[in-house]
Amino acid sequence: MNFFKNLSIKKKLVVIIAMSSSISLLLATTVLALAYLIKVRDELVRELSMVSNIIAKNSSKAIVYDDEEGIRDILSSLQANTNIDYSILYDKEGKVLSMYKQPSVESALESIPNVTSVDRIRYHFTGEFLSWFQPIYYNAEKIGVLYVRYDLSDIRFQIRNYGLALVGTLLASIFIGLVISRGLRNIILKPILDLFLTTRKISKSKDYSLRLRNYSEDEIGVLIQSFNEMLSEIQKRDIKLEKYSEELENQVNARTSELIESNRQLMIFRKFAENAGQGLCIALLNYESVYLNPAYRRLVYEKSISEAIGKPILRYYNEEVARRIKNEILPVVLEIGQWTGELNMVTLQGKVIPTIVNFFAINDEASRPLYLACLITDITETKNTEQILRRAKEEAENLNKQLALAIGEAERQTIASQAKSEFLANMSHEIRTPMNAVMGMAALLMDTDLNAVQRDFVETIRQSSEALLGIINDILDLSKIESGMMELSNRSLDLYATVDEVMDLFAVQANQKGLELLYFIQKDVPQYIVGDATRLRQIIVNLVGNAIKFTENGVIYLGVSIATTSKDNCHLQFVVQDTGIGIHRDKINKLFKPFSQVDSSRTRRFGGTGLGLSISKRLAEMMNGTMWVESIPGEGSAFYFTVTAKVNYDANPVPLQDKKIIGKNILLVLPRERTAEVMTSILDKHKIHSMCCHSGQEAMEVLSTKEDFDAVLMSSILPDMEGISLAHKIRGLELFSGLPLILYSSIGDSKIRNDMHHLKNAYLMSQPLKEVILIKTVSDAFANTKATYIKEAIFLSDEDTAENKARKILLVEDNKVNQKVGLLLLTKMGYSADVASNGLEAFEIIKNNDYDVIYMDMQMPVMDGVEATKKIRKYCYENDKNQPYIIALTAGATIKDREACLECGMNDFITKPIKVEELKESLNKKYR
Known part of the structure; x- marks a missing residue:
């Protein structure tokens, strides 16, 4: 674009004409070419449709009567069309009945097409051929499929010739357009070039008496006429400007002398004001400040003079004092010239300062007031001394009263705090029950078809619910601790x-x-x-x-x-x-x-x-x-x-120590000192020797001088290179071509994982650094075995899911919303469940039905979960029925709540709010 901007107008005009004609012709050529291609394609499809219809119609009876000779004769009739090089006739099962190939075709089909799924006419172009598939029906029943392959060589030759003709026409048209535009451009460009040369001449000589000759009355002629008029106006103004310059020089000299004297007087005043111990303020009669000396600014806590100038000085007083200055003090100053008295000022930080203020007027030469000035003296120390004596007496009188009130208040707060803690400790069930509905519904909604905005809203609900649950858990924990209920x-x-x-x-x-x-x-x-x-x-x-x-x-x-x-x-x-x-x-x-x-x-x-x-x-x-x-x-x-x-001496820990790795020597290449310290400590703990360096270059230098390393463990990111680059460099050393290499990278680094495939005897270990993974990785490296250590989430297998519908589940829950959430979560996992609203209702259902699993809420009306579980266990035992697997749904998170679930005969428990993962895990325990 910059290149085009810098071209001359002559060249720009040529480029524009050439581009316009080229684009127009190119579009026309493209349209013609596309129209021709579409026409050729449609004619070819029409021709092949007619031929295939004839073959299909003629061969239908031969297929029905299994006339192989008749089928061959029908396909041989295609010899007249030399462009059809292959034809195959199938029965309805996809078996080849007959195949025809033009004698001129030497090569065979690479593969015989599969036509079993063809139920209507299909065709597709593959570059060199058109493949045609047509089902053959007899009495409305599909009896076979006809496959025809049409050679497009002749069609492609015709299209290529047509394209060459269009391109030749396009180039010829562009050339003719350029020749014509070259002859016409001088008519437009000559006046413009004359205008350009004249402006450059005036710019260099500053001669505004020059004029440009006008050759026409068109837009360029109007432009030249306006240019000449502008020159005339500039020439007149130039003459006037010379006269004004002389007069201005005389005025400047006079004003400069006056300004020097004013500056001298101003300097004397500024030095006095800047060094004065009292605050000095000058303002307009509308109280807008024009000057504050440093002492005044320090008094009112103004940071800089620029922030104070232009602000009203009344903002340093409260409303009552400000009204007094306006209504009483200012009239006195304007009448007699000054006023002195005691006023309280208010700093920008809100601090009240007692001061003695001297207001006086600054008049002009005609004795008319122009400014209001004031001198401020801070009398804070004097006032403080008075207040100290007064407060000492008051504090002594109030001390006994405050002490008595404090003792009573402390007792009330102790009682209130204990009551609050006990109340919060008992709110677990009421809080977790609606939270179970909110979080459960949000989890179910996330698995539905949502757009991006809706998914963001649901994710916000889920995150906010989890955050709220965390806050509630913290508050409940604190309340349990304070009330002594934490166990x-x-x-x-x-x-x-x-x-x-x-x-x-x-x-x-x-x-x-x-x-x-x-x-x-x-x-x-x-x-x-x-x-x-x-x-x-x-x-x-x-x-x-x-x-x-x-x-x-x-x-x-x-x-x-x-x-x-x-x-x-x-x-x-x-x-x-x-x-x-x-x-x-x-x-x-x-x-x-x-x-x-x-x-x-x-x-x-x-x-x-x-x-x-x-x-x-x-x-x-x-x-x-x-x-x-x-x-x-x-x-x-x-x-x-x-x-x-x-x-716990009874537990038997599984030893990580592999005796084969004792005494091995590992080179660590880690950029962080702390990482090197921890990794060295872990290796020392397992009797593995190590040496550490912090860059790839340092590692290469160490390997060039020491040859007794059994493995190299390196970070994926080093100060001077990537870990994978260092690994390739080490592999390039003949002595270490088979040395085990371990790459320590961040979690989920797919690029490193892909690069590792190109290295032999290389191992990947992801963060965070874990002792068990480090030792197992090192052991595998020395044993030259591949292993992957991934902690997998718990999910039901496909085989389990297939059997879910056959397992009967009963959900016992009094809250209607939680009933809905529980049923939806179980349905999502592939289970169907019945519902009971209380323990008594569940007990009556159990008498007439067998269930594999029961989810039992602990707190319900009529009969709670503990009592219902005891009755169900007793009834099933006495009547020789299968005992169901009972899982408690409890909002209580205390140890007593959980022990109560197990003591009454329940098999497991889930804490509200319920999550899909916890439901899956509880069922895994049952069917594991």
Whole structure:
């Protein structure tokens, strides 16, 4: 486009004419070519339709009577049309009855077409041939199919000749148009070129007396006439401008002298005002400020003079004082010239300052007031001294009254807090029941046919519901703790698996922010302990979630070690470290208070209720531990907590140690120091030697000097190259052509996975870094075996789903909305279910029906779930009926609620709100 803009008008005109004619002719040529192609195609289809109809009609009786000779004679009649090179006649089963080929055709068909599904005339062009399929009917019954292949060589030759003729015509037409336009362009361009040369001459010489000759009366002639008139006007103004310039020079000299004197006087006044200890303000008679000295600005907390100039000075007084200045003080100043008195000023920060103010008028030469000025003296110290003495007396009198009121208020708050906690602890069922409906319906709606906007709305409902449920759970947890209703279970738990589950939970979230998740469990930490796995996981999830939330880049590290130990108990210490924004020392005390966060700005940015850390610390304390934090602003934070637990010596941990890898030597190529430290610690724990370097170049230098490495483990991203590039470089070294290579990459990196296929004896290990995966990957590398370690979600198999309809399910739920949600979720999974509205109704249904599974709500009118389960178990036992698999639907999340479900004879329980995954898992347990 810039090239075209810089062309001369002559060349532009030629280009425009050429392009216009070329485009027009090209469009016409294209239309003709398309019309010709369509015509040839239609004639060819019409011809082949006629031929195939004749063959089909003539061969129908021969097919019916199985006349093979007659069929061959009919197909041989196609010899007259040399363009039909192949013809095949099939019966209705697709069996070839007869085949005809032109004698001139040497090659055979590559494959015989499948025509069993042909029920109407079909044809398609394949470039060199037209393939025609026509069903043959006899007495309205399909008895066979005719296949004809038409050679398009002659047609293509005709089309090519026609196209060459059109192209030749197009080029000739463009050439003739250019020849004609060359002769006509001078008629238009000569006046324009004359105008161009004249303007350049005037621009260089500044001679406005030149005029341009006019050759015509058209638009260009009018342009030239207007140009000449403009030159005349410019010439006149040029003469006047010379006269004005002389007069202006004289005026400037006179005003300059006056300005120098005014500036000298102004400088003297400014130095006086700037250095004065009193505040000085000058304003117009409408109170609009024109000057404030530094002392005045400091007094009212004005940041700069530019922000204060033009603002009314009355804004530094309250409404009452401002009215007094307008109605009383200003008239006195205008009449006698000044006023002095005591007024209270109000700073921009709202602070009231007592002052002595001296207002006076500044007059012009005719003694008329032009400005209102005032001198301000701050008398705050004097007033403060008076107030201190007065307040001391008042405070002494009120101290006893306030103390008595505080004692009474504290007692009332204690009672109110206890009542609130007990109330919130009893609200679990009422809150979770409608939440079950909202979240269940949202999950079902997500699986329907939605457009993008609707799907976004439903996703917002789902996310908001989960967030609301999280807040409700936090509030209920806090209320249970405060009211003493929180109880911890004491069951055997796999500490290693618990930490692994937390890492899996945050793997995707951390990867989306570009963070690396690391953890390390010291060798002496027992794998199985006795405690509450749910509450321990809750603490770790809260700390790791906060670390990810407040960290933009770097590493999140979770460490587990032994603080102290005894014969039966161990004192475990956990630490979650991040490289985030950190916390100031004076804000740390707020962290563990309920509903408290570091500051309001951070709350707006990161959100949250301020309950997570408070609940986590109290849970740690309930586990005979504590929680604290160490932080450096701008560098990160480290949250520590301890718990006391019994060691479960009865459990038998599965050893990860593979004796074949002991003593092996691995080269680590990792850019982050923290990652290298953790990975080295894990390898040392399993007696594997390692050496670490932090770049690809450093790794190549190490490999060139040391040859005793058994494997290389490298990050997919290095400071100087990609990990896959380093892998190829290592493979290029003859000595290490078969060395096992392990690539450590972010989760879901499909590009790395694809690149790995081109490397032999190479292994991929995804983040987060997990001890079990690292050791298994290293073991496989040394054993030269491929393995994939993927934690799969739990789903019912296709075989199970096929049998779902045969399994009978009874849903016992009093809430109509939750009945609807439960039935829809089960229907979505392929099950059908009956419904009962209370325990008594369910018991009556069981008497006359057999069910494989019963989902039983715990709290219902007439008869609750516990009583109904006991009656059903007793009835089935006494009447020798199959015992159903009963799963509790409970809104209670306490240990007592869950134990009550199992003690009354139920097999399992699900906590409301119900999710599809939990329903599937509960049925998997039944049919597993």
